[in-house]
Amino acid sequence: MIPGEYLKHLKRVGVRLTPQRQEILQVLWERAQAGGQPVNAEEVMKRVRERYPGVSLDTVYRTLATFTRKGIVNELQFKDQSRRYELVIQGExxxxxxxxxxxxxxxxxxxxxxxxxxxxxxxxxxxxxxxxxxxxxxxxxxxxx
Amino acid sequence: MIPGEYLKHLKRVGVRLTPQRQEILQVLWERAQAGGQPVNAEEVMKRVRERYPGVSLDTVYRTLATFTRKGIVNELQFKDQSRRYELVIQGExxxxxxxxxxxxxxxxxxxxxxxxxxxxxxxxxxxxxxxxxxxxxxxxxxxxx
DNA sequence: CAATAAGATAGGAATAATTCCTAACTAGGA
DNA sequence: TCCTAGTTAGGAATTATTCCTATCTTATTG
CATH class of the missing domain: 3.30.1490.190 (Ferric-uptake regulator, C-terminal dimerisarion domain)
Structure with missing residues (x-):
């Protein structure tokens, strides 16, 4: 389960909690638990679709951008041209x-x-x-x- | 004029000196002289075409990659998604x-x-x-x- | 100085990553 | 429960880069 701190934070900064967003957050959280290897949007979409088959790549990109602006996600850009994302661990x-x-x-x-x-x-x-x-x-x- | 050191270096490491490559090098050199603002491939192509109208973007990319491998160019990747290049100044x-x-x-x-x-x-x-x-x-x- | 082979080029097609567009939907406050 | 501003799906569009291939050229060698 996603730690409530993230949901609370999103709520506080006025981000609507749609099922898609919660599932994307869940995927990022599981990733963080499993060693913290950053993910790209494509991978996030695949994982999210396991439970919400309809989710579009655009939604994933938009959500990751929103989360990044709100400070709970880090957007990484390495030399390989694709962006990767990781959940921000409180104050780390x-x-x-x-x-x-x-x-x-x-x-x-x-x-x-x-x-x-x-x-x-x-x-x-x-x-x-x-x-x-x-x-x-x-x-x-x-x-x- | 491009400092001979670059041409000499390329020669030494077995890179053929085609007119296209020399002109690309010239453009990078002028950029470095004019403040060192890095350029992207598109901009390099535009400048090169002022003298060699036929040069393709592919050639520019290939040449920049070659120069990077040979150590005379730095390939930069910032958050804005497009690669930019700058001439390496000896030992700097x-x-x-x-x-x-x-x-x-x-x-x-x-x-x-x-x-x-x-x-x-x-x-x-x-x-x-x-x-x-x-x-x-x-x-x-x-x-x- | 000409022949030649390995390597380079132009031009357009292809790919990859991301963003835009729009009509339909929904979270959450009143 | 209603309403509206914000969100979504899906596909089209855009942007950046790489691939393909027939043709050309550099630079070595005879």
Whole structure:
């Protein structure tokens, strides 16, 4: 079951709780529980359709965008051109290690906060909103050597 | 004129110097001189066609990919979905500050090398190849307040 | 300096990812 | 229960990139 905190939050920020949205949230939550591998819209749609066969890809994209704006989902953009999404775990923050061959993602606990702080101080005319830090390479299964 | 170092390098690594490639390189070079704002393939094609009207978009993409593989071009992927490219300046390394509204890019001299080092040491099974670090926000012209 | 083979090109078709459009539906407040 | 602003399905449209293939060219070799 989806933790009520997410539903409560969505309610609070004025997002209607349709069955589609709840199921998408459920899928993201299960993903997070199962290791946190980010998902793309296509995969979310497949999972959601297991229970709501009619759900359209457009709805998935719209919902993921809404969730991202409301701060409960992170939209990730790696070099492979497709967007992936992950549920935001309350107050948690991390970055990613991505395999260039198989696309597998691992989380990195570190964040270059010091640099962001320095940039904020040196570029006062720029209003920083977010940042992304990703390390690419080859995982144990994909590296050749 | 394109600095010979690039041509020499391409020659050395076995890349044929066709007129198209030289013109694409020229366009990237002029861009770097004019402030270093990264370009997408479409823009490169437009510039190249001013002198070589027949050049196809496919050639531009292929050439940019080749240059990237050979290390003289950086392929950037921001949140706006389109790839942008910039000429690599000998031994120089930087990251980016990107406006979420107008897309304007500024360079950041700092790099989270310490974190990369730590990740390299803690994830020895992962072979690190590259990394990207981007800060998003609103530039002076696009911020509201 | 000409022959030639490996590699490159143009142009258009194909693919992939995402967004738009619109008529029909529904959550949730009154 | 009613009503309306917000949401949805489904398919069309758009955008970015890659593929295909017949033709051409670079750069090596004789």
């Amino acid at each position: 923050h991390h970055h990613h290690l991505v395999c260039l061959r198989c696309g597998f993602v691992r989380e990195i606990a570190y964040c270059p906060e010091d640099i962001i702080k320095r940039v904020r101080e040196s570029h006062t005319d720029f209003k920083i909103e977010e940042h992304s830090f990703t390390i690419y390479g080859y995982c144990a299964e994909c590296r050749e050597d | 390394h930087h990251h980016h500050l990107v406006c979420l509204r107008c897309g304007f890019v500024r360079e950041i001299a700092y790099c989270p090398e310490d974190i990369i080092k730590r990740v390299r040491e803690s994830h020895t099974d992962f072979k690190i190849e590259e990394h990207s670090f981007t800060i998003y926000g609103y530039c002076a012209e696009c911020r509201e307040d």
